[in-house]
Amino acid sequence: MRALTRRKFLRTSILGSLAAPWLGPGAAFAQDESAGSAAGFHEGVSNDEILLGTSAAFSGPSRGLGIELYRGAQACFTRVNEQGGVGGRRIALRLYDDGYQPVPSVQNTMELLIEDQVFALFGYVGTPTVTRVLPILKKFQEENVYMFFPFTGAQPQREPPYGEFAFNLRASxxxxxxxxxxxxxxxxxxxxxxxxxxxxxxxxxxxxxxxxxxxxxxxxxxxxxxxxxxxxxxxxxxxxxxxxxxxxxxxxxxxxxxxxxxxxxxxxxxxxxxxxxxxxxxxxxxxxxxxxxxxxxxxxxxxxxxxxxVVPSYEDESIPVVREYAELMDRYRPEVPESLRQPDYVPFDRSFVSLEGFVNAKMLVEILSRMGDSPSRARLEQAVFTVRDYDLGIGEMVSFSEQRRQGMQRLxxxxxxxxxxxxxxxxxxxxx
Amino acid sequence: MKLNMNVQKLFRRPLFGIFLLFGIIAVSTSWVCIATVDSQLSEEYESNSRGIAQTIADASVDIILNRDLSALQSLIDQFLEIQGISYIYIVNEDGEFLAHTFVPGIPGEILASDPADTGTVERVLSGADNYVEVGSPILAGVAGSVHIGMDKSVITLKIQQAVGRQMYLISSIFLVGIIAAIMLMNLAARPVEHLLTYAVQLARAEREGEPAPGALLERDDEAGQLARLLLYFSRVADPEKAGALARPEAS
Missing domain, CATH: 3.40.50.2300 (Response regulator)
Incomplete structure (x- = not known):
């Protein structure tokens, strides 16, 4: 496993600059205030933090999807961080808004991988965005960059040639x-x-x-x-x-x-x-x-x-994960960072999308915890493959393997x- | 005032000729410009689109045979960002539409056409918009074909821009030319004005028995010669002065 070399940095920077003219005005981004700077990070991991990267729709006609998915995930991460994090490291998210548009999504991903050097990509929203990002993951395959649980059921991240760079939790x-x-x-x-x-x-x-x-x-x-x-x-x-x-x-x-x-x-x-x-x-x-x-x-x-x-009703609290989700959403009432907040958007107390975000985050925390005290990108894929018949509390056992990169199937x-x-x-x- | 009118009458035809000449130049160069830009742009767009269709056709083989059609859609969506390309569709060997960019649906004109035909076709869709469509076979046609439609209004707009720029240039030249022509005509008309003034003064002097005006008589150009000739004719008309005129010559 190697970090980005100077040559690779320059190469990808050139790619980024080539993509820049295509950027629309909606490509403005913001960072989660809780995320640390890239300085001192190695592959998105420091002594006290694991940095994940997200590009999703926080503005535009589909903003509700990105906002609710993030809120559900953040409810889980906040609780984990309050309890000491994963292996003593808190989980932080660096957020970028792509407005559900492919070109900003590509640019945001370059930013996350080159500038922010995040540990993994998490919580992406949408097929047109994710399908354009997948080739970047292949480009960075020597860096072992993986995308976790995108909010899309499309096939490109489930089959060759890009399926090996993504892990899906939801049904397709x-x-x-x-x-x-x-x-x-x-x-x-x-x-x-x-x-x-x-x-x-x-x-x-x-x-x-x-x-x-x-x-x-x-x-x-x-x-x-x-x-x-x-x-x-x-x-x-x-x-x-x-x-x-x-x-x-x-x-x-x-x-x-x-x-x-x-x-x-x-x-x-x-x-x-x-x-x-x-x-x-x-x-x-x-x-x-x-x-x-x-x-x-x-x-x-x-x-x-x-x-x-792809997740059960958020009102069915007989399901353990729904009960946990409801309790944490009520307790933390997570909101997107101030810089990404939409003044006219009123979040839902509970929703299918935020429940999915919560389940995704819970599964990722489990995977990260399986890497022990020294998380690294190189060991990430193997850590995912150790998840076999894992009870996420959703009423369906979750398994991953080289041939199975989608954890759940139930509808x-x-x-x-x-x-x-x-x-x-x-x-x-x-x-x- | 009457004097100026006479001069303008004198040069009315040359001015009309200048206008006509500029008109002919403007119309002919615009026509040549339209024909050239239309021909070259159409050829260029068609050539580029055919190249893009070929590229998509080559890239589509693996996707059609091995991958999900969303990858095919993602591929053609990227090419739709190129200026001038209005629509793209891919059909399989049975004519079934595998991916396309039409909203709100596939136009009836295209549904009714032969999907295997990859030649250049001119289409009028939605009853008004004109398109030129080119195609390229996938795997020599056994896996279907790619079709790309270019909006002809883009070419029309470019022609309008080119002709507009040319008309702007010609109009500027025309304006400068007219000003210059008027100035030159006024310059050319000045001796005629002087001569006319001299003729009026001469007539007045003859009528009132005053000595003939001396202006212009010393000039050695055509105006001077005509002034002297006018003086001569005025004296020929008056036998007394004619004799006086003849005598010095006789002596």
Whole structure:
């Protein structure tokens, strides 16, 4: 294991400067005040700190995802730090805002690896961002830089040539879409259309639906797209019209909460009253809140909504990890650092996204603790592989190996009842 | 005032000629400019796009055969950042769309077209926007094809910019030329003005029996010669003065 050599530093600096002209104004970043400076760090580890790096959406139409994921993780890290950290080292996060845009995400990652020299990347948000960052990890493979538990279920970080540089905890989009397709087919809804974000994330979900339907002799009956970053105020009437002409029995949405809420609104308004499913990435609470805040009869608009989740309901405190999450979220009420705070964003007390952030952080802490008193990037991968049938308290044993870089597979389906998401037990009764 | 009018009448035709000449120059050079820029830019855009399509086609083989289609989408999204490229789509050998950049959906014109055709095609999408589409086969077409659409309005905008700059230059030259022409014409008209003034003064002197004005008679240019000729003719018209005029010559 080697640190960055001068030659490599120069090489990567040149790469960074080449990327710089492509940077948009939204690439401004901020640091977690709790994070120490890069000075004195070796591979992101000092005598009293382990520094992790995050680039995520803390601004823009999808900011709720980055903010809530961070808040959940921070609840876990705060407790760990209060108890003395991992091997006597507190865990710190260096945060950068990429606004859910690929180019700032690439630049932030270069900054994290070259300037900040973080120990590992953690808590990234989004497929279009992560897919552009993965080649950087391959470039830095001699430095043993790994990405942990990105908030995306896409395939590129799960398969060659970049799968070996990332570890995933959540189920994949392929699994989520297959589950939705299977359930719709089971209740006789065979004509499935797709509404998706016109980028790698949308394509990943689209490919999952296509594959799941293809395996059962079907095909997508209609598809419509929207541009990444579309907010709730945008009309999705054209998209609804395209899908309505295809005559679907159900629509699977692969998008973020703003656009998916707009689609749901326009679908109901234009008479497309069929089940509308969303993937876990959508940000369920953000979506529900937008709908509730903007329409009078929100029940009418959410009646056909079904969201798949990769973590259980945050209200089910019979599950140990949910109980722990709820207690720590109430105790710490974590917030993003002042410099990244959005004055008009009101965080949720609890959410699926922050629960996922909490579970991710808990798993990472376990992995770091397995390296004992001398954590190093070189031993990180082997430490992950020692996780076999580990009980995270979520009701599913977690395992990793060279062939298995995704810790969990379980999916949960939720619908809206009385203004909140509840587990969906009977598909036929709800949508049959 | 009448004098100036006469001079302007004198040079009205040359001025009109100058205007006409500049007009012909402006129109002809603009036409040549439009044709050249259009031709060169279209060729350049088409050539570059074909090169990009080939690059994507080469890079797509491994992704289509071995990897998730999100990687393919990520690949084409990066090329969409290049100026002039409006849309990209990739179809497999069965004509199924594997990745594309259309919002809110794939246009009917493209759905109705032959996806195996990788030649240059002009398209009008959404009933108004003009595009030039080029294609490139993937694995000689057995794995599908890549298609890239370029917005022709970008070329039109560049033509407008080039012609605008040229018109600005020609207009500036035209303005300077007109000012210079008026100055030169005024310079050329001055002897005629002097001659006209002399003729009026001579006529007044003849009528009132005063001695003929001496101005201009000493000049050795055409104005002086014409002044002397006017003086001669005025005396030829008056037999008394004609005799006086003839006598010294006879002696």
């Amino acid at each position: 989009y392929r699994e989520e879409t297959a589950g939705l397709v299977e359930n719709f087919l089971r209740i006789g809804r065979r004509r499935i259309a797709v509404f998706y974000q016109a980028d790698a994330y949308g394509r990943s979900g689209w490919a999952g639906v296509r594959e799941a339907l293809g395996a059962r002799g079907g095909q997508i009956v209609g598809e419509a797209t929207y541009t990444r970053g579309a907010a709730y105020g945008r009309s999705m009437g054209e998209q609804v019209e395209i899908l309505r002409n295809a005559g679907p029995d159900a629509v699977i949405c692969i998008g973020a909460y703003g656009a998916c809420a707009a689609f749901l609104r326009d679908a109901i308004d234009l008479g497309l009253e069929v089940p509308v499913a969303n993937l876990s990435f959508v940000g369920s609470e953000n979506l529900l809140q937008i709908i509730a805040d903007s329409v009078d009869d929100s029940e009418r608009y959410t009646r056909y909504l079904v969201n798949s989740q 949960y389906y939720t619908v809206v009842d009385q203004g909140r998401f509840v587990p969906l037990d009977d598909w036929r009764a709800r949508f049959g």
